[in-house]
Amino acid sequence: MSTDHTPPGLELRPLRIPASIDDPDAADFLEMTRIRNLVYAEVSGHDDHRMPADELLPAYQPDPSARRFSWIVVLDGEVVGRAGLDLPLEEGARSGHWLVELRRSVWGRGIGRAALALIERTARDQGRTVLSSWAEHPAADGPQLTAPTGFGAVPRDHAARFFEASGNTLEQIVRVSVLDLGGSEPHLRRLLAAAEEAAAGYRVVQWTLPTPDEFVDGYAAMKARMVTDAPSADLEYDEEVWDAARLRRFERTYLDAGRHLLVTAAQHVDSGELAAFNELVVGKDRTGITHQEDTLVVAAHRGHRLGMLVKCAGLLAWRDVAPDSPRVMTYNAEENRPMLSINEEIGFRPVSYEGAWKKVLI
Ligand SMILES: CC(C)(COP(=O)(O)OP(=O)(O)OC[C@H]1O[C@@H](n2cnc3c(N)ncnc32)[C@H](O)[C@@H]1OP(=O)(O)O)[C@@H](O)C(=O)NCCC(=O)NCCS
Structure with missing residues (x-):
């Protein structure tokens, strides 16, 4: 070329x-x-x-x-x-x-x-x-x-x-923020207990891939919200349609790679609706770094500490999945104060910054 x-x-x-x-x-x-x-x-x-x-x-x-x-x-x-x-x-x-x-x-x-x-x-x-x-x-x-x-x-x-x-x-x-997992348990337990109190009417449900059939539609609907609900400044994202087939294709990229993904969700007990979720991922080598990927609280369910609930419940369960993983890395928009506040309270500290750049082709 x-x-x-x-x-x-x-x-x-x-x-x-x-x-x-x-x-x-x-x-x-x-x-x-x-x-x-x-x-x-x-x-x-x-x-x-x-x-x-x-x-x-x-x-x-x-x-x-x-x-x-x-x-x-x-x-x-x-x-x-x-x-x-x-x-x-x-x-x-x-x-x-x-x-x-x-x-x-x-x-x-x-x-x-x-x-x-x-x-x-x-x-x-x-x-x-x-x-x-x-x-x-x-x-x-x-x-x-x-x-x-x-x-x-x-x-x-x-x-x-x-x-x-x-x-x-x-x-x-x-x-880009990092949480050292060593010694984090007592602090996470305290935060989880406080979040549970604020989240009356919701329960934590967790699964590894493949997603159980009963949660496929709810999980897919939350994945679709990521691109519309996360702060995106003046960047351009196309809205994404997530159906069960797309969710299964997304899962294959982890399953075929031998990567381990734990989904921690909050379920609204009365309606059965999934209201929030968090993803933790580690590679085949479970002594390597963990990545915290998507986290979202559905707009109608905000204000009940569900973000804190799913993050803490996920990190505590993670000790059984990857007990030797030393730390967790996560990415957040610098203007996303609600999410940054949760991460900071958990103990994540900033390690670097990325620029998101845009070009309109004329
Ligand atoms: C960022 C990166 C891709 C730049 O590649 P590069 O080959 O070093 O860049 P180039 O040599 O083509 O361009 C560098 C120079 O040309 C200029 N330039 C580049 N495109 C230009 C354009 N279309 N018109 C005029 N000037 C241009 C730049 O201003 C720069 O000028 P300088 O010499 O005054 O600094 C490279 O440094 C890199 O891989 N960095 C790590 C990864 C990364 O950050 N990638 C960014 C995108 S994902």
């Missing part, structure tokens, strides 16, 4: 997706994963974003809810990065979500620019008009950029300059 700005020796090669990482054609996928993990470690200075190739692969299999374009960035025959564009396939979808991730040793040579040009061309060809992308901006001295939400700032670092120069605007700051 070449553009006016393509640096010599650069190839943006569509990523071959093998059926299994043991297949003979899995070499590019394995190398993509290795570079992905190295780039994250180079940017953040730790290994907590690492994923093994076999756990990443299920997320790359064909999915009727989203189309994924992926490339490896090859410079003089060596893989130095990756690029990707995800397109939700909802009716009338306008959005696309992209990434370009390069080894630090090749920054500043126009490779990011060439990769983004390809991403934008692809998005336009697919009829998309609004793109978004997320990047960690490690704390640094010097000029800072403030989000238009009024909450949070990131340094104007190399990645920020790249985003700005290529027509992206900073829309939101995402706080």
Whole structure:
């Protein structure tokens, strides 16, 4: 693929997706994963974003809810990065979500620019008009950029300059927080007891995948709310339709990867409705880091400490699932005060900040 700005020796090669990482054609996928993990470690200075190739692969299999374009960035025959564009396939979808991730040793040579040009061309060809992308901006001295939400700032670092120069605007700051699990139990028990008192009329229900049939519709309905109810500043997300089939496909990406997902939900006792949920996830290696993924309290059920209830009940149950997992990582919009307050009370502390960037294609 070449553009006016393509640096010599650069190839943006569509990523071959093998059926299994043991297949003979899995070499590019394995190398993509290795570079992905190295780039994250180079940017953040730790290994907590690492994923093994076999756990990443299920997320790359064909999915009727989203189309994924992926490339490896090859410079003089060596893989130095990756690029990707995800397109939700909802009716009338306008959005696309992209990434370009390069080894630090090749920054500043126009490779990011060439990769983004390809991403934008692809998005336009697919009829998309609004793109978004997320990047960690490690704390640094010097000029800072403030989000238009009024909450949070990131340094104007190399990645920020790249985003700005290529027509992206900073829309939101995402706080990455970590909770050390060691010794957390007594505090969690106290918080859970207080939440239970405020949550009279609700009970905690928990399951690992696959979701029991009785909860499929309720869980799917809450998953659909994530994209509409979580604060999204001026970013563009297409509304998602979640039916039982989509929920089962979502589950497959965890089950096929051997990743363990615990759902903790609050059920309204009188109506049987699911009112809130929280997800905790660990990889095949249960001594690794835990990720707290989606959490939501359905709007009609807010004000009963259900967020605290499902988080604490989940974390306490987690001690049986992954007793040796050292910590939990979670992501929140910096303006999402209700959710941040719960996390802070539990003991999560901020470790880094991401910028959420947007570009309207004209
Ligand atoms: C952010 C990242 C992709 C940039 O890639 P890169 O190859 O270093 O960027 P380029 O060399 O193409 O562009 C850098 C320079 O070109 C400028 N530039 C980029 N696109 C431009 C455009 N369309 N028009 C004009 N200038 C442009 C940038 O301002 C920058 O200028 P500088 O030299 O004054 O700093 C790379 O640093 C990286 O992989 N970082 C880690 C992961 C990450 O943060 N990714 C962000 C997106 S997910």
